[in-house]
Amino acid sequence: MGSDKWKKAKQALGCILIPQTLEQNNDNINININGSVTPSERRRVSDAGVSLSSTSPSDVIRPPSPMTPTPSSQGLMRFSRTCSKSSSKQKTCAICLNSMIPGQGLAIFTAECSHSFHFNCITSNVKHGNRVCPVCRAKWKEIPFQSRTPGPREKLRGNMPSWNRNDLSTEGNHLQASEPGIYDDDDFIEEQRRVREQSVDSTSDNQRIEIRTCPEVSAIPKSISYADFTVLIHLKAPIAGSQNSRAPVDLVTVLDVSGSMAGTKLALLKRAMGFVIQHLGPHDRLSVIAFSATARRLFPLRRMNDIGRHQALQAVNSLSSNGGTNIAEGLKKGAKVMLDRKCKNPVSSIILLSDGQDTYTVMGPGGAQSRTDYNSLLPSSIQQSLQIPVHTFGFGVDHDAVAMHSISEASGGTFSFIEVESVIQDAFAQCMGGLLSVVTQELLVSVECVHPTLELRSIEAGSYFVQLTDNARLGQINVGDLYAEEDKHFLATLNIPKASINEMPLLKVNCSYRDPLTNNPISLDEVVVKIDRPETQGPGPLVVSIEVDRQRNRLRAAEAMSEAKSVAEGGDLAGAILILERCREMLSASTSTQAGDPMTVGLGNELREIQERMCNRQIYEASGRAYVLSGLSSHSWQRATARGDTTSSTSLSQVYQTTMMADMITRSQTMVFGNVPSLPVAPPRSLSQRLSPRALAYNLPR
Known part of the structure; x- marks a missing residue:
C-alpha cells in the first residue's frame, strides 16, 4: 500500500499509533464502519507494534455527509484528536488531551502497560467502572485511587468536583462508584436576567403566540342546517430569541x-x-x-x-x-x-x-x-x-x-x-x-360557544389533553410547551342549526401561557369565529377550506395508521394493508389533494411506505411496527420525530420541523470530527436492503 493510502488509513483509524516503518508495508487492511479491523489484521498490525483503541468516538467513520467545517465545530470533542505517533514519547494525556509535562503542578500516573495519564483524569476514568487502559486496552491489576480531600490547586482548577470524591468499591470484576442517597449535588443556578428590554404588556406581536381560525365554509344559507361543522384553530409560536435570551x-x-x-x-x-x-x-x-x-x-x-x-x-x-x-x-x-x-x-x-x-x-x-x-x-x-x-x-x-x-x-x-x-x-x-427553543409553557387554549343554540361535539387535538364541560359549551386544550415557530392545529366540530340572522358568531378562542424566561403569565385577546347566513346559496356547492381539509386528512391518516397497526398485531397483515389502501383512495379524492397540497400528498406517500413495511411478518417485526409508532407520535403531538433512515427523508417529516430543528440537523451533518475522511456515496437502497443488518464495511481504495 502506498504512503497516501496509509495516510487515509491513519485518518480513518483516528487514534492509532503507527510506526514509521509500517508505512512501507504493502498489505491491505479493511476497515469497517466503526474503524475496527478484522481479527487477523489486528494480529498482524499488533505484531508490528501498533496499538488499536476502539472505544473513542473518533474511531468511528461517519457515513457520507457534507464535510464543510463550521466555526462551531472547532474543539468539539477533545478526545477525537489524533494521539501522538509514539507511546514512548507521550506528551499529552490520552483522556483530556492536555499537556502532560512534569513540573506543571499536576500529578502523572504511569500504568503497568507504560502509558501515562494525569492522575485526576485516570481516577475519574476508573471511577466510572473502567480498569482497562484507554490507549492499548490492557487490563490493569493495579488502579489509582483518589484521596477524599483535593489539594488547593485542584480546587482552584475545578478538577475534583464533590460528586467525584466518592469511595470506589469492588464488586466482582467491575468497579462501581458509591452514589449519594439523595441527588442534591446539582450545580447552583446563577441568577439570570429574566426581564427583557420590553415589558410583557408591550411585547411586540412577533413575540406573542398568533391565533388564527378558519371555518369549514364561510357562509351557510339561513334555511340549511349543517351537521359536524368544523372550525380550524391554528396556533403559531413566536420566533426564537438569541442564545442569551432563551x-x-x-x-x-x-x-x-x-x-x-x-x-x-x-x-x-x-x-x-x-x-x-x-x-x-x-x-x-x-x-x-x-x-x-x-x-x-x-x-x-x-x-x-x-x-x-x-x-x-x-x-x-x-x-x-x-x-x-x-x-x-x-x-x-x-x-x-x-x-x-x-x-x-x-x-x-x-x-x-x-x-x-x-x-x-x-x-x-x-x-x-x-x-x-x-x-x-x-x-x-x-x-x-x-x-x-x-x-x-x-x-x-x-x-x-x-x-x-x-x-x-x-x-x-x-x-x-x-x-x-x-x-x-x-x-x-x-x-x-x-x-x-422553548418559548411558551403551560399553554392552555379555551374554546367557547358564542351563539346560545350551539354545543361542541368534539375537539380533535391528538395526544393533547382535552376537557369539555357537561353542557358542552366550553372546551379546553392543555398544550403545555411550544417550541419557537411551532404550529399546532386543532379541529372543533359542532352542529349548525337553521337561523334567521345575517351573521352567526360560532366560537370564541383565547389562550393563556407562561413566558419561561420571565416567568410571567400572558393572556391573549380572544378571537371570535363568525360565518355569514345569506338568504340563499350561491351557484355551485359549498367550497370547503383547503386548510380545514388538510388537517382532517392528517387525522384520517393517523386513524388509519392506528387501526392498521391493531389489525397487523392481530396477525392480519393483508387486512392492515387494505385499511391503508382505502385511506389513500380517500385522500386522493379530497379537495386538498386535488389542489396539489404538499402535506396531503406526503400523507399518501407515508401510507404507501407503511404498506411496504407490512408486506410480510418479518419486515413488519423488523421495522414496520416502529415506523408506524414513530409516525403516530409525530402526528399526535404535531412534532418532528426521526423516522426510519433519516430525520428528513420526505417532505412530510419537514412539515413539523421548526427552523431551529432544521438548523441543528444541518450543524450535525456538517460537523467535522477529527480527521474523518470523506467516504464514497453509496447508491440508493431498496426497502429490503435498508432492512438488512447494519454492519456495513467500508474498504479503503486499493
Whole structure:
C-alpha cells in the first residue's frame, strides 16, 4: 500500500499509533464502519507494534455527509484528536488531551502497560467502572485511587468536583462508584436576567403566540342546517430569541449500554452525546445515566460551562457496554435526578435511548412476558409530580418499539425510530433544536360557544389533553410547551342549526401561557369565529377550506395508521394493508389533494411506505411496527420525530420541523470530527436492503 493510502488509513483509524516503518508495508487492511479491523489484521498490525483503541468516538467513520467545517465545530470533542505517533514519547494525556509535562503542578500516573495519564483524569476514568487502559486496552491489576480531600490547586482548577470524591468499591470484576442517597449535588443556578428590554404588556406581536381560525365554509344559507361543522384553530409560536435570551434547560440523558450496544453503536452514541454537550449553553445543565442490568449516574446535573463540558465528555468517553437491559431502572435514576435537585431550570426533559428489549421489568427471567403494562417502565413521579416529557429513541431494529412509544406517550414526549445507526446524531440534534427553543409553557387554549343554540361535539387535538364541560359549551386544550415557530392545529366540530340572522358568531378562542424566561403569565385577546347566513346559496356547492381539509386528512391518516397497526398485531397483515389502501383512495379524492397540497400528498406517500413495511411478518417485526409508532407520535403531538433512515427523508417529516430543528440537523451533518475522511456515496437502497443488518464495511481504495 502506498504512503497516501496509509495516510487515509491513519485518518480513518483516528487514534492509532503507527510506526514509521509500517508505512512501507504493502498489505491491505479493511476497515469497517466503526474503524475496527478484522481479527487477523489486528494480529498482524499488533505484531508490528501498533496499538488499536476502539472505544473513542473518533474511531468511528461517519457515513457520507457534507464535510464543510463550521466555526462551531472547532474543539468539539477533545478526545477525537489524533494521539501522538509514539507511546514512548507521550506528551499529552490520552483522556483530556492536555499537556502532560512534569513540573506543571499536576500529578502523572504511569500504568503497568507504560502509558501515562494525569492522575485526576485516570481516577475519574476508573471511577466510572473502567480498569482497562484507554490507549492499548490492557487490563490493569493495579488502579489509582483518589484521596477524599483535593489539594488547593485542584480546587482552584475545578478538577475534583464533590460528586467525584466518592469511595470506589469492588464488586466482582467491575468497579462501581458509591452514589449519594439523595441527588442534591446539582450545580447552583446563577441568577439570570429574566426581564427583557420590553415589558410583557408591550411585547411586540412577533413575540406573542398568533391565533388564527378558519371555518369549514364561510357562509351557510339561513334555511340549511349543517351537521359536524368544523372550525380550524391554528396556533403559531413566536420566533426564537438569541442564545442569551432563551430559557435554560435541565436535561437528563438515560443511555442503554447493554452488551448489544458494543462496537459501532456505542461509538456513535458517544459521538452524538458529544454533539449534545457542545450545543448546551453555560446556563444549561446536563446529567448522564447509563443502564444495562443496573443503572448508575455517571454525571450529576452540572452546568455546561467549559469545566462542565470537559468533565461531561470525559464521563461519556468512559462508557463501556455489557449486561442486560433494565429500562425501568435507568428511568428511575433519571427521575431521581430531577426529583432531588436543589434548583430547577425553566425547561426540563429526559432523553431515553435503547436498542433492545427490557429483560427485567417487562420480560420475566425465562424471557416470557410477565406483564403487558408498558407504562410500568415509567416511574409514576415523571407523570404525576414532575410532568417531565421523556423523548425516547429506539435504536436499531431490535428495540422494543411498543415500550418506547408507551413511555413517550404517557410522559408527553415523542418517540423516534433510528433504523440506520449512523443518523443517531441527527436525531438527537433535531430533538435538541426543540428543547433549546422553548418559548411558551403551560399553554392552555379555551374554546367557547358564542351563539346560545350551539354545543361542541368534539375537539380533535391528538395526544393533547382535552376537557369539555357537561353542557358542552366550553372546551379546553392543555398544550403545555411550544417550541419557537411551532404550529399546532386543532379541529372543533359542532352542529349548525337553521337561523334567521345575517351573521352567526360560532366560537370564541383565547389562550393563556407562561413566558419561561420571565416567568410571567400572558393572556391573549380572544378571537371570535363568525360565518355569514345569506338568504340563499350561491351557484355551485359549498367550497370547503383547503386548510380545514388538510388537517382532517392528517387525522384520517393517523386513524388509519392506528387501526392498521391493531389489525397487523392481530396477525392480519393483508387486512392492515387494505385499511391503508382505502385511506389513500380517500385522500386522493379530497379537495386538498386535488389542489396539489404538499402535506396531503406526503400523507399518501407515508401510507404507501407503511404498506411496504407490512408486506410480510418479518419486515413488519423488523421495522414496520416502529415506523408506524414513530409516525403516530409525530402526528399526535404535531412534532418532528426521526423516522426510519433519516430525520428528513420526505417532505412530510419537514412539515413539523421548526427552523431551529432544521438548523441543528444541518450543524450535525456538517460537523467535522477529527480527521474523518470523506467516504464514497453509496447508491440508493431498496426497502429490503435498508432492512438488512447494519454492519456495513467500508474498504479503503486499493
